[in-house]
Amino acid sequence: MAELVLSALLPVLFEKLTSAAVKSIARYRGVDAEIKKWQRSLTQIQAVLIDASQKEITSAPVKRWLNDLQHLAYDIDDVLDGWVTEAMQRESTHESEGVTSKVRKLITPTCCTNFSRSTTTMLAELDRISNKLQDLVKEKADLGLRVEEAQSRPGNNNRRFQTSVVDPSSIVGRQAEKEALLQQLLLPADEPCDQNYSIVPIVGMGGVGKTTLARLLYHEKQVKDHFELKAWVCVSDEFDSFRISKEIFEAMAKVNENLTNMNLLQEALGDHLRGKKFLLVLDDVWTESYADWETLVRPFYTCSPGSRIIVTTRKEHLLKQLVYNPLNMQLLSLPDDDALSLVARHALGVNNFDLHMSLKPYAEVIVQKCGGLRLALIALGRLLRTKNNEIDHWEKVSSSEIWRLKDEGGILPALRLIYQDLSATLKQLFAYCSLFPKDFLFDKEELVLLWMAEGFLNQPTPNDSTEEKRLGHEFFDELLSRSFFQRAPNIKSLFVMHDLMNDLATSVATEFYLRLDNVSEKRIRMEMLEKYRHMSFVREDYVAYKKFEAFERAKSLRTFVVTHVGDVEVRQSFYFSNKILIDLLPQLPLLRVLCLSDFQISEVPESIGTLGHLRYLNLSRTRITYLPEIVCNLFNLQTLILFGCVELANLPNTFLKLKNLRHLDIRDTPLLFQMLLGIGNLKNLQITISKIVCILVNLDRSLIGGLRF
Structure with missing residues (x-):
C-alpha cells in the first residue's frame, strides 16, 4: 500500500x-x-x-x-x-x-x-x-x-459520515454466552479449597469479540453490586508482573502510589484485598508461563471466597495449567444469521435485510469471507454505510481482489479492504500510528499535533494552524467511526487501537515506519535502517547507548518518538544518558518530531540547534532547569511541550524568534507562567495552562494577569 x-x-x-x-x-x-x-x-x-x-x-x-x-x-x-x-x-x-x-x-x-x-x-x-x-x-x-x-477510484474523496452509527458496544448473537458467563461470575463460593478465587476464561481468535464481551460483563449492574472491588488490566504481549500488579492495586485502592519495590507492592495489594470479594479482568493475555502467573497471583490468597478473574486470550496453553471451569471457554465466530444482522446494523441501521433484499446476496458473500469475525463485520458495515446503498459498491466490496491475498501476519483481508477504501491522507495518518505499541493509550489532541508537525495536514494558506487542527480532528473522528480507533475502556478521554488494527498499521507502514522494540530489534536488517523515515522507541527502565545505534544509521529520519505501554497517567521517568543525546542529535539533521518526554535528563544539549527542520519538541516531565538560547534558532518549531517540567525556571531571552510557534504546553510547570508576559508578539500562539486553553493574539500584560491556574 x-x-x-x-x-x-x-x-x-x-x-x-x-x-x-x-x-x-x-x-x-x-x-x-x-x-x-x-x-x-x-x-x-x-x-x-x-x-x-x-x-x-x-x-x-x-x-x-x-x-x-x-x-x-x-x-x-x-x-x-x-x-x-x-x-x-x-x-x-x-x-x-x-x-x-x-x-x-x-x-x-x-x-x-x-x-x-x-x-x-x-x-x-x-x-x-x-x-x-x-x-x-x-x-x-x-x-x-x-x-x-x-x-x-473508490474512497478517493474525503467523505464525512452523514448518519449516526450503531453503538459499537452493542452485541449481536452473544446473549447466550453473556448469560452463561454472568451466572459463572455470580455463583456462590465453592467448597473450601487452596484458593479463594476462580478463573473465568474467554478464548478465541483475534477480532471475534472477546474484549467486548468481557467489557459488557464488567459493566453489568449485577456484577457491580456483587463484587466489592474491580480492576481491568490490559496485559498484551509482555507479561510484566510488576506493571500488572501496580495497575491492579491502583485501580482497586483508588490511589496512585509511587511504589518501585515488587515485595512492598504485593504486600500492599494483599492487605487491600484482605477479606474482600474482587473481580479482575486480565485482557489479552499472551504468556504461556505458569511461573509468570504464580508471581502475579501471590497476593490474592487474602481475598474473600467467590472472587473471580476473567482472562481473555487467544492461547489456551496457560489456561490448561490452571484450575478453571471450562464453561464457554472457546468464543466461536458469529453464526451467519447473527453476522448478517451485525452487518445490517452497521451498514443500514436496521436489524436485517428484509427491506434491502437486493443487497443481501452481497452481504452473505461478505459474511462468509469474514469468517464471522465481529471486528471485520463491523468495520465493513461502516464502510458500506458510506456507499448510499448502491448495489455496485456492495458488489465491488464482495468481489474485491484483496480477498485473494494471503492472511499474512494475521491481517484479515477484510481489514485491508477497509484500509484500501480510505483516502490517501487517511491512509497516511493511520500508517503513522504503527509507531505506537499494542495497547498504547493515546490522546487525540497530541496525535493531531504530531500529524501537523509531520506536514500531513498542510493547507494552502501558510501557518493556518486553526484550519489544520480542525481538519486533524475531522480525520481522527472519521478513523474512529470506521473502527480504526476505539475509546479506551477505562479512560474515556483516551483512545486505543485493536490488536488487529495495530497489526494492519504495521503491515501497511512497510519500510518507512519502524517501532523499535525487543521484537523488531531481532528482525530488522541493518542495511534497511538508512531508509526509515519515522521511528519510535518503546522505552525501558534503563537505556544503553547500543540501543540507539539503529537511530544513528537512520540519516533520513524525520521522527524520533518515545512510547510506552500502559496508562499515560501512571507512567514514570526513565534514565537516559545526556551523552546519548549529545552524540545522537547531530546524526539526525532532518528530524521534524522529537519526543523526549519522561527522559531523566537535566539539560537540553546545544546540539539540538542542528535540527533546523524541527516542528515538534516534547520535553514533558524531564528535569531540565532551562532551555538553551540555541532552541530559538529552530525557526520551524510549531509545538513546544513543557508539561510537568517542575524544575524549569527560565525561557530563552530570544524566545520571540520562534515566530512559527503555535502550541505551547506549560501545564504543571509552575515557575514558567510569570515569564510569559513578553510573548504577546507571537500571534496565534495557543498556550495550555493547566486545563485552561487561551488563544493569545497581541497579548498584553493585563490579559496575562487575568488568567488563573
Whole structure:
C-alpha cells in the first residue's frame, strides 16, 4: 500500500516548488531549470498513481516502484524544506540588522556565509534526484501504468459520515454466552479449597469479540453490586508482573502510589484485598508461563471466597495449567444469521435485510469471507454505510481482489479492504500510528499535533494552524467511526487501537515506519535502517547507548518518538544518558518530531540547534532547569511541550524568534507562567495552562494577569 503517502505528499511538493522562496533561491543558485524539470516529471507520475495503487495489490514490481517513488518524494521534500528554512534564518538575521526586504535580500551573496562549502554537495544531490526521477518516469511506462480519472477510484474523496452509527458496544448473537458467563461470575463460593478465587476464561481468535464481551460483563449492574472491588488490566504481549500488579492495586485502592519495590507492592495489594470479594479482568493475555502467573497471583490468597478473574486470550496453553471451569471457554465466530444482522446494523441501521433484499446476496458473500469475525463485520458495515446503498459498491466490496491475498501476519483481508477504501491522507495518518505499541493509550489532541508537525495536514494558506487542527480532528473522528480507533475502556478521554488494527498499521507502514522494540530489534536488517523515515522507541527502565545505534544509521529520519505501554497517567521517568543525546542529535539533521518526554535528563544539549527542520519538541516531565538560547534558532518549531517540567525556571531571552510557534504546553510547570508576559508578539500562539486553553493574539500584560491556574 505504498501509495498512501504519495497522493498526500505530492500536492505539498508542488506548492513548495512554486513558492516564491524556492523560486528565488533556485534562480540564484542557477538550478531553476532543474526545478521545472522536477515539476514536469512529478506531474507525469501523479497522473498514474490511481492505476498504480490498484495494481500494487497484486504486482510486486509496481509496489517496488511506488516505494522508490515515495523515498524520492521524501528526499525532494527535505531539500525544499531545507531551502525554505534557510530563507527564514536569513530573513531573521536581516530583521535583526534592520533590513526590511525579504526574498530579494535573503538570497544575496553577502549573507551566504556557508553556501560555498555546500555547493558541490547540493548539486550532487540535485543530480541524483533528477536522474532517479527520470528513471521512475521511464519505468512507469515499462510497468504499463495508465492515466485514470480520480473519481473512478473508490474512497478517493474525503467523505464525512452523514448518519449516526450503531453503538459499537452493542452485541449481536452473544446473549447466550453473556448469560452463561454472568451466572459463572455470580455463583456462590465453592467448597473450601487452596484458593479463594476462580478463573473465568474467554478464548478465541483475534477480532471475534472477546474484549467486548468481557467489557459488557464488567459493566453489568449485577456484577457491580456483587463484587466489592474491580480492576481491568490490559496485559498484551509482555507479561510484566510488576506493571500488572501496580495497575491492579491502583485501580482497586483508588490511589496512585509511587511504589518501585515488587515485595512492598504485593504486600500492599494483599492487605487491600484482605477479606474482600474482587473481580479482575486480565485482557489479552499472551504468556504461556505458569511461573509468570504464580508471581502475579501471590497476593490474592487474602481475598474473600467467590472472587473471580476473567482472562481473555487467544492461547489456551496457560489456561490448561490452571484450575478453571471450562464453561464457554472457546468464543466461536458469529453464526451467519447473527453476522448478517451485525452487518445490517452497521451498514443500514436496521436489524436485517428484509427491506434491502437486493443487497443481501452481497452481504452473505461478505459474511462468509469474514469468517464471522465481529471486528471485520463491523468495520465493513461502516464502510458500506458510506456507499448510499448502491448495489455496485456492495458488489465491488464482495468481489474485491484483496480477498485473494494471503492472511499474512494475521491481517484479515477484510481489514485491508477497509484500509484500501480510505483516502490517501487517511491512509497516511493511520500508517503513522504503527509507531505506537499494542495497547498504547493515546490522546487525540497530541496525535493531531504530531500529524501537523509531520506536514500531513498542510493547507494552502501558510501557518493556518486553526484550519489544520480542525481538519486533524475531522480525520481522527472519521478513523474512529470506521473502527480504526476505539475509546479506551477505562479512560474515556483516551483512545486505543485493536490488536488487529495495530497489526494492519504495521503491515501497511512497510519500510518507512519502524517501532523499535525487543521484537523488531531481532528482525530488522541493518542495511534497511538508512531508509526509515519515522521511528519510535518503546522505552525501558534503563537505556544503553547500543540501543540507539539503529537511530544513528537512520540519516533520513524525520521522527524520533518515545512510547510506552500502559496508562499515560501512571507512567514514570526513565534514565537516559545526556551523552546519548549529545552524540545522537547531530546524526539526525532532518528530524521534524522529537519526543523526549519522561527522559531523566537535566539539560537540553546545544546540539539540538542542528535540527533546523524541527516542528515538534516534547520535553514533558524531564528535569531540565532551562532551555538553551540555541532552541530559538529552530525557526520551524510549531509545538513546544513543557508539561510537568517542575524544575524549569527560565525561557530563552530570544524566545520571540520562534515566530512559527503555535502550541505551547506549560501545564504543571509552575515557575514558567510569570515569564510569559513578553510573548504577546507571537500571534496565534495557543498556550495550555493547566486545563485552561487561551488563544493569545497581541497579548498584553493585563490579559496575562487575568488568567488563573
